[in-house]
Structures are given as C-alpha cells and as structure tokens.
Amino acid sequence: MGRRRKIEEVDGFLKLTIKVKHQVSGDEKDFIQTLNHSLSPQDLKFTIEDDLFCAYLAAFDPDSFRDILEDARRKTGITKVYEREGLSDPVSSLLEEILSIGSYGIRYGKRIYIGYADERKVSDRKEKESTRGIHYYTRDHQFSHDRNPIPKGRENTIVCGDSEDVLRSFPDNCIDLIVTSPPYNFGMEYDQTDDGVDWNAYLDKLFRVFTEGIRVLTYGGRFIVNVQPLFSDYIPLHHLISSFFMQQKMIWKGEILWEKNNYNCKYTSWGSWKSPSSPYLKYTWEFIEVFCKGDLKKTGRKEDIDITDEEFKSWVVAKWSIGPERRMKQYDHPAMFPEELVERCMKLFSYKGDIVLDPFSGAGTTATVATRLGRRYIGIDVSEEYCATARERIAKERKSGIQSNLI
Numbered sequence: 001m002g003r004r005r006k007i008e009e010v011d012g013f014l015k016l017t018i019k020v021k022h023q024v025s026g027d028e029k030d031f032i033q034t035l036n037h038s039l040s041p042q043d044l045k046f047t048i049e050d051d052l053f054c055a056y057l058a059a060f061d062p063d064s065f066r067d068i069l070e071d072a073r074r075k076t077g078i079t080k081v082y083e084r085e086g087l088s089d090p091v092s093s094l095l096e097e098i099l100s101i102g103s104y105g106i107r108y109g110k111r112i113y114i115g116y117a118d119e120r121k122v123s124d125r126k127e128k129e130s131t132r133g134i135h136y137y138t139r140d141h142q143f144s145h146d147r148n149p150i151p152k153g154r155e156n157t158i159v160c161g162d163s164e165d166v167l168r169s170f171p172d173n174c175i176d177l178i179v180t181s182p183p184y185n186f187g188m189e190y191d192q193t194d195d196g197v198d199w200n201a202y203l204d205k206l207f208r209v210f211t212e213g214i215r216v217l218t219y220g221g222r223f224i225v226n227v228q229p230l231f232s233d234y235i236p237l238h239h240l241i242s243s244f245f246m247q248q249k250m251i252w253k254g255e256i257l258w259e260k261n262n263y264n265c266k267y268t269s270w271g272s273w274k275s276p277s278s279p280y281l282k283y284t285w286e287f288i289e290v291f292c293k294g295d296l297k298k299t300g301r302k303e304d305i306d307i308t309d310e311e312f313k314s315w316v317v318a319k320w321s322i323g324p325e326r327r328m329k330q331y332d333h334p335a336m337f338p339e340e341l342v343e344r345c346m347k348l349f350s351y352k353g354d355i356v357l358d359p360f361s362g363a364g365t366t367a368t369v370a371t372r373l374g375r376r377y378i379g380i381d382v383s384e385e386y387c388a389t390a391r392e393r394i395a396k397e398r399k400s401g402i403q404s405n406l407i
Helices: 026-037 062-076 078-085 090-100 125-129 163-167 199-216 237-247 309-315 339-349 365-372 384-406
Strands: 006-010 013-019 044-049 052-057 105-107 110-112 157-160 175-180 217-227 251-259 285-292 319-321 355-358 376-381
Touching (some): 026 062, 026 090, 062 078, 157 384, 163 199, 175 199, 217 237, 217 339, 237 251, 237 285, 309 339, 355 365, 365 376, 365 384
Parallel strands (some): 157 376, 175 355
Antiparallel strands (some): 006 013, 013 052, 044 052, 105 110, 217 285
C-alpha cells in the first residue's frame, strides 16, 4: 500500500485519504458499506474513490469505533481476504492516521475535530475524555451493534398472546422504538386477568416483558413507557421502572410530564380534610419515561425525519399538555393514552419506516398512529377483543389515508 496521507477540510469534515496500489475489490466495497451502516454519518464515514480510501471525520469515539470495526470485519470476512491476498487493511491505516491527529476537543466523550475551538478550553483533556459523557451505570453493557430482521409475517400485525412468550420468538436487535402504556392495575377490570392483588407478582411479570423488549430493541433504539404512580397503594411505579431499566444498562434519556387538561382527579374523598394529619396529594399528570439502548444517538436518513421546526421546539420542552383519551368507552378500554401523545413520541424519537412495538397494545393506539405516520408496527395483547378492536382501527386509518391521498 502506498501510504501517502493527505488531510483537507471538505464540507465540514476533515478528509483523510490513503492511496492503495492494488485494485479495489467488491469485498472491500461491501466491507466499507457494512462499516458505514453502523456509523453516524454526521460524525464519520468512509468512501472509496478510485484508488483512494477516504475517511470523512468530524467526531470520533475510539473505543466505540473499534467495536464497530471488528463487527464489520467479522460480518464481511475482510480480514481473511486481506490475509489471502497479502494486503494491508486501508481502514486500519486510516485509523492510525486519525489517532495521530493531536488537535481536537472533547464533547460527551467524543473527540471533536471540527469547530471544537469555538467551545471553551478543556483542561486535563485526557482525564476528562475517559469520564465525560459516559453513563457510569451502563459502562459494562454487552449490547451488540448487529441488527436483525423481524420474524417473517410479523411486520404490521396485531398479535394476540402473552407479550413475554411472543417476544421470545423474536431475534435480538430488530425493533427501532417501543412505545407502551402498561395496564395500571389499581382495581380496574382489565380483561379477565387477575392482576390487582399481588404487586410483587405483577412487577415481576412486567419486568420480564420489559427484559424481552430491551433484548429485541436495536442499538440506539428507544424504549418509551407511559406510567402513572399507583396512588391507592402508595407505589411510585415510575421510580421502580426507571430503576429497573438502569439496572439493565439502559440510558435514561429523560422524563416527560403529561399534563392532562381538564382532568378531574377521582380521589377527592381520600386523606384528611383541612388538616396536616394525612393530606392526599392530587396529581393531574402522568410520566413518560424515555430510555435508550447503548447510545443516546439514533442514526437515520435525513429524508425520513417528519417532525417540523415548530413541533420540535415545542415538544422538547418536557411538559406536554394533552387532554386524556375521550373514546375509552367507545373502545371499551379503561386506560388508553391519547393518539396525540403517541404521535409526539414517534415523531420526536423515530424515523419514517422504523419498526415500532407496543407489547401492551390494548385497543391499538400505537399501531394506528404508526400507520398514519409511515412507521411499521407490531402490537401484542392478551385480549382477543382488544386485538380485534385494534385491527378495526388500523383498517379505518388505512382507508382514511388512501382517501386523503386521492383528494
């Protein structure tokens, strides 16, 4: 390999090139394509331009990149190809060149090569690089960057069954986004399930379903849970759920307060009246907990972003005033979250074409909104009645979408 290094700034990237003497093979092109698939294109990407291997560099996490590089080598078998042909790996040479660059800043654990001088100076750079931006409770996670297809025949379906059992048939890393609202279980009759007695048993079951959900979620995927504290039993369920996800090495991205407009709290007769003896706190909101698997950043195509400027500016303020679902009687469901809430979650945390899962699908709100927004969906619920309702809602949504397109 002719190691003639050249560095120039191109369109907001540092471009590093290495010229090779051999003819570039199809195996090498497949390797570069596989490697780029796992990289954030706004940070780092590789290209082959005639006899040049090029790296376009803006930001770089050495440890994360090494893992991604090894995965790409393993998937494509490029190492054996180079050994068989007696060739050096150009990407390894480019990596050496990148690591030899001494001018960079640090942001969230990444080396920043473009625009870093605009930030304040960082002292003790080497020490801070090893700690800044790292979520201490996720350091030893074992999540893979590999992505797998969902089982054949499961795309855009409502599955009637136990979520834990159904998800066991799914491979790891096949779902982009999970949006769900588990049954509240504070005495409501939810189908025929006896789930209002033993909270330990309920939480154990809930966390087993969540464990399967985490497993099937892709690297960088988001897990969004709408949850209400169990006031009648004094259980801070949102805290228990957050603690569980953190123990599973999921990154806590944030919490959204869902303020229910004109919501009348039905526990007005509880607690002491006009006395410090035992006042009961009335809540008019619920919590939306957001977790990420492996990385806070999710990659996707720019053309698959469908959130507007105004929506983004409004929705990143983590207090959403949305009225409760008014059609619960129509769908015979005691605890539905509104479509607007799900729409905000999908547009803020996923791309068009992503696969969205709701393991407690109920009357199919998540799947219905996914259909409307151009996402693929999988809904799971134990109730045959709710599954039938969900399928009817989705069919109406599809028909409505077709009619809108015709108009």
